[in-house]
Amino acid sequence: MKIAIGNDHAAVELKKVIAAYVEELGHEVENYGTDTNESCNYPEYGEKVARAVVEGKADCGILICGTGVGISIAANKVKGIRAAVCSDTATARLVKQHNNANILAFGERIVGVELAKDMVKAYLEAEFMGGRHADRIQMIADIENRQ
Numbered sequence: 820m821k822i823a824i825g826n827d828h829a830a831v832e833l834k835k836v837i838a839a840y841v842e843e844l845g846h847e848v849e850n851y852g853t854d855t856n857e858s859c860n861y862p863e864y865g866e867k868v869a870r871a872v873v874e875g876k877a878d879c880g881i882l883i884c885g886t887g888v889g890i891s892i893a894a895n896k897v898k899g900i901r902a903a904v905c906s907d908t909a910t911a912r913l914v915k916q917h918n919n920a921n922i923l924a925f926g927e928r929i930v931g932v933e934l935a936k937d938m939v940k941a942y943l944e945a946e947f948m949g950g951r952h953a954d955r956i957q958m959i960a961d962i963e964n965r966q
């Protein structure tokens with residue numbers, strides 16, 4: 820798969836580790852994040868990855884900031900994005916299986932490297948279950964379409 824990855828200054832180190840790990844898992848990575856520790860604004864990177872996903876330039880995305888929260892809130896403003904902040908492996912798997920999350924988000928200041936890798940593997944290997952879950956995702960899209 821093609822994975823878009825993005826981050827702000829709070830997550831440069833973890834981004835590098837995760838990008839290399841995603842490649843190790845056999846995927847292609849497109850880096851939309853910052854690579855310096857200079858203070859920057861996470862909404863820009865959330866939007867870049869979100870647009871890459873909705874425009875079909877990537878199959879899904881990974882976003883990392885200090886907590887994973889700000890960058891995912893920004894990404895979720897892009898129509899069609901379901902970005903899920905996770906800090907455990909079971910949730911990272913379930914957000915794909917049940918919510919068909921198209922972006923996994925987490926925080927460098929919140930999760931350790933090994934947990935982050937486990938979450939990424941679980942998320943990338945999981946498959947959307949469809950059925951009743953698809954109906955609920957359609958309901959989310961309907962909310963978006965009523966804006």
Ligand code: RB5
Nearest residue numbers: 829884885886888889890
């Ligand atoms: C940056 O200091 C920090 O606010 C950001 O990385 C993120 O945690 C916001 O949600």
